[in-house]
Amino acid sequence: MTEVDRKKPFSSLEKDLFLNIIQKYDTILTSKQTNATSALKKKQSWEKIAEEFNESSIVTQKASTKQLIKLWYNMKAKARESKTKENIRHLTGGGPSVVDMDSIDSKVMDIDKNILTNIAVDIDSDIDGNIVLLGDSNNEAWCKTAEETIQVSQEEKEINFKTPIKKSYDNLRSNKIDTLKCKILEEELEFKKKMHEEELKMKILEREHKENLFKIEMQIKLKELEKHYQE
Structure with missing residues (x-):
């Protein structure tokens, strides 16, 4: 599959679709093994994820495998930051009511239990x-x-x-x-x-x-x- 460079930001629908696809491969992607076999499985999984994502009618512009990997890392980092803020606010006694975790963050945390x-x-x-x-x-x-x-x-x-x-x-x-x-x-x-x-x-x-x-x-x-x- 020819790699393409996406220019548009990912919409909420596209992110939700992306996470639904990720869930099918969560065991492989979240594995802590670092051997060559595990790395190859992850690479093959990402290629399948990119192919399935780009074939969906929801997607407005195709994305490369690298862009989807970066999207996943960014989503995990955001979910981690939101959860951290929530934990600190609870520990320090609260303050104004603020929603730190959105539905996307919660879904990311459900997929990768090792984020935080x-x-x-x-x-x-x-x-x-x-x-x-x-x-x-x-x-x-x-x-x-x-x-x-x-x-x-x-x-x-x-x-x-x-x-x-x-x-x-x-x-x-x-x-x-x-x-x-x-x-x-x-x-x-x-x-x-x-x-x-x-x-x-x-x-x-x-x-x-x-x-x-x-x-x-x-x-x-x-x-x-x-x-x-x-x-």
Whole structure:
């Protein structure tokens, strides 16, 4: 199939079609194996994906295999970024209601489960706001008799939040968020590294394919010359 260079941006319908096709080959494309057999299967899968995509009546302009591979990487990067923002917003307590993940992002995440590894962050009792405040026998927040139930009023909690306990809570929360951001950055760098490795493998396979075609063409021409001289 002759490779073409698409000029128009991909529409939402085309992206949805593309993901539907990708799903048929998700086991191969998301495989973590790096051997030659796996790389060849991925190359063949991408050729089939491009062929099926370009044959669809939904497609307004054909795209090359390279362009579709780049589209897939871009869609994964966008889904990863949206999910990361959503996770950070939930951890930091929200803010204005914002829709980070759209239907395309969700579909991409469903296809490739390795896009964003779940990061486990330990949330201590004081992180979620349920702080237990302690006092001595002279503290008015405590009942003066051993028989009565010990309770702390909401008003006294708010006062105690202004003490170093509140400062410690803020520092701990900030450290948790910084740790999460560092882990996300490390995963982002690892993700980009894998993308770069995949691109290099595709280029190597493409070059080997061209070399093999050139050898075959040379063999055909040599046979034609031999036949010509024999005549």
